[in-house]
Amino acid sequence: MKKYLWPSVKLTVLLLVLLGGLYPLFLFAVAKMAPGKGDGVTVTANGKVVGYENIGQKFTEDKYFWSRPSTADYNAAGSGGSNKAAGNEDYLKVVQERIDTFMAHNPGVKKQDIPAELVTASASGLDPNLSPAAAYVQIARVAKARGISEEKVKQIVDAGIERPVLGLFGPATVNVLKLNVTLDK
Template identity: 50%
Template sequence: MKKFIKPALVLTLLMIILVGIYTLVIFGIGKITPDKGIGEQININGKKQYVNIGQQFKLPEYFHGRPSAVNYNAAASGASNKGPNNPEYLMEVQQRIDTLLLQNPQMQEVEIPVDLITASGSGLDPHLSIQAAEFQIDRIAKARKMSAAVVEDIIQKNVADENFIVFAPQKVNVLKLNAALDAYNSAKN
């Protein structure tokens, strides 16, 4: 038994050093990023909001983000772990489809982008595909009494430039889009 104690203590000490160094390196890298490792925030109506955490928007004049398996709770990040053949999951997806078609009556079911009916792995994805944002243009334009062309222009001006992968699909941040809509309306009034 004594012959196992020394290697176990050495291995434990080695892991503490490795994990400690790794943690300090990652912490240091975070501190030299533009947002100092805190996460990007924007002010909306005097309140700071985190851009990199998905949030729920229900009003018709806002872009709606991806569904969340954790009800947009950042402390409980995670997926639903329901398989694609799970009856409960299929019922949830069908309810999301029905809701989208009620909110966007001019659209067809085959036009619904998958990211509007399926939750992300974390349940907190703050981004939408360009197609998912464009799917909502008519509803938002009608609710805000704006032209669809203006809403499309706001989408195009907010395409995320953070795609590091060459062939990654373009995306937009839902919170930034909604803030841009509010800013446009404030400037117009």
């Protein structure tokens, strides 16, 4: 028994030091070198922090671009999807309500032209980005609400498009919070 107990104790202590001490310190050091120093990348406006770059926020006014819907009400502490199947009646009812709301605020847009991401929530419920198409479909509403030309708003959207890494990895996206902060300027 002693033959097996002592190696087990040594292995336990070794793994405790490695995985309970050194590995977390290594991750902490790597996080401190990342953008935001491990605390998240903040977005500021007029010298005040208005949100985090990688956490979606709720925008409902017509003068703002709307984010992707969230089943977690954009709460990072309780993120998650609805876990309802695409054919679930309750889910389809919620999606139809979102379509109706979107069309009421964007009267020139046809139902088939609404990108799915504007009426369906992401798995986390915190998605901060939209596709350029989802931003473009909202330009007329935002321009009208702000009293500026659609061309000017389109230029702002185009300037806010974040391209895929090396032109290969991932889709082009637009960060909704940064876009709305730019519009407020």
